[in-house]
Amino acid sequence: MKEVTAVFDIGRTNKKFFLFDADFNEVYREYIRFEEITDEDGYPTEDLEGLEKWVKEVFDRMLDAPEFDIVSLNFSCYGASLVHIDENGKVLTPLYNYMKPMKEEVYDAFYEKYGPEHEFARVTGSPRSGMLNTGMQMYWLKITQPETFRKIKCSLHLPQYLSYLFTGVPASEHTSIGCHTILWNYEKNNYHEWVFQEEIDKVLPPIVATDKTIPKKYKDKIVQIGPGIHDSSSALLRYVQNxxxxxxxxxxxxxxxxxxxxxxxxxxxxxxxxxxxxxxxxxxxxxxxxxxxxxxxxxxxxxxxxxxxxxxxxxxxxxxxxxxxxxxxxxxxxxxxxxxxxxxxxxxxxxxxxxxxxxxxxxxxxxxxxxxxxxxxxxxxxxxxxxxxxxxxxxxxxxxxxxxxxxxxxxxxxxxxxxSLGSALGAAIAISDTEFNxxxxxxxxx
CATH class of the missing domain: 3.30.420.40 (ATPase, nucleotide binding domain)
Structure with missing residues (x-):
């Protein structure tokens, strides 16, 4: 059996699964697309339930593939994507589309409290971009759906949510937290003050290293599972490493x-x-x-x-x-x-x-x-x-x-x-202990 690293590479349009051998050669792939569903306002959004079923079915099937021995698993996903779960692990909201419009009064309230806007954008590295700022998504949810927000046990970016499905361990990770989210203060190298004032930090799990893996047992096999990575940062990784x-x-x-x-x-x-x-x-x-x-x-x-x-x-x-x-x-x-x-x-x-x-x-x-x-x-x-x-x-x-x-x-x-390999290959490299030259x-x- 060939030892391989498995990667789910989740884009807005194409959902991909890859296997890479020890030399990072692609040895297997499959693609799927899902029809979008709608959220409570009728706005198109990701079919999160369909995605969950697919990743579990594919991984379970490939564990039984006689020619491959999956030793590690990681996830690369698009950004601006949050999954909110309650204390029982139940998903509380749709995976809101980052193109979903946001009312101006939400922006106005936020920047009146934490602006000025351009200075705020400078220190967070995040221009005003509506739902593309996942921090703004959380602020919007808190003020428009307070009952739902109070039920949140933890909020996970999509790569970390998929990892959580396999490990049961919620985590945050630098590349998802720091990519146009308005959550991070780059001058202080910590969450921005507004995150603590709004108590958003209480639902964000601890940040773990991108290369940290958790061993889990599946079908008598121990698989090292990574925390996932933001796709753009993942695409960059293979270049800066080498x-x-x-x-x-x-x-x-x-x-x-x-x-x-x-x-x-x-x-x-x-x-x-x-x-x-x-x-x-x-x-x-x-x-x-x-x-x-x-x-x-x-x-x-x-x-x-x-x-x-x-x-x-x-x-x-x-x-x-x-x-x-x-x-x-x-x-x-x-x-x-x-x-x-x-x-x-x-x-x-x-x-x-x-x-x-x-x-x-x-x-x-x-x-x-x-x-x-x-x-x-x-x-x-x-x-x-x-x-x-x-x-x-x-x-x-x-x-x-x-x-x-x-x-x-x-x-x-x-x-x-x-x-086809940009972010997927980076996700495989992120959890590898290979010495590169x-x-x-x-x-x-x-």
């Missing part, structure tokens, strides 16, 4: 996260105005990032393009970069797409498509999206001299995206990585 060269990583998916692990000092007010924020490394140190809702916008726009040109919704996957098409569009370029889930400069009041071929319209769309991506990358890089740019996640397979990015960032050496990065990434 190179001292300055680089910038763009982790693409529903969100495109430009990550600069060589940040020095706190965010400036200019950084905050530009939409920058802090993620957290596994040692608790800050990482400057810039977010772009690229994958979500892309999904919405290609669906609309497919309907406009009467082609399959998967047709966009067949398009490859065409230099002549690019030069033709670039010569007289002007924005043509009205964004649905993001905002940009100089966008029209509504989408206008003068082309008679899908491929031309698609190149136009990608040029506009990549220009937004380039702006995000430059904001994250700041004054740092960064020569290497790594792209992982779903867009690393998109030929048009990569060729355009290479064109607009000709001063950087751009490299793509194995698109300088050859590791090339071996498992490129």
């Amino acid at each position: 190179t001292t060269d300055h680089f910038l990583l763009v982790s693409t998916g529903t969100w495109s996260i430009a990550i600069n692990p060589f940040t020095q000092g706190m965010l400036t007010l200019e950084d905050i105005r530009n939409g920058s924020l802090f993620n957290m490394r596994i040692d608790g140190s800050p990482v400057k990032v810039s977010r772009l809702f690229l994958g979500n916008e892309y999904k919405l726009q290609v669906k609309a393009l497919a309907a406009h040109f009467n082609v399959s919704e998967d047709y966009h996957k067949t398009v490859r970069f065409n230099q002549e098409t690019f030069f033709e569009i670039d010569k007289y370029f002007e924005p043509m797409f009205k964004w649905i889930s993001i905002s940009g400069k100089n966008e029209p009041d509504k989408t206008k498509i003068p082309y008679d071929r899908f491929e031309h319209a698609y190149h136009q769309l990608m040029i506009e999206l990549v220009l937004l991506q380039v702006e995000s990358i430059k904001i994250t890089a700041g004054d740092n001299q960064i020569e290497k740019l790594y792209i992982d996640g779903g867009f690393s397979d998109n030929d048009v995206y990569i060729k355009l990015l290479s064109h607009y960032l000709r001063n950087m050496e751009l490299r793509t990585t194995n698109s 300088s050859k590791f990065l090339k071996k498992i990434i490129f």
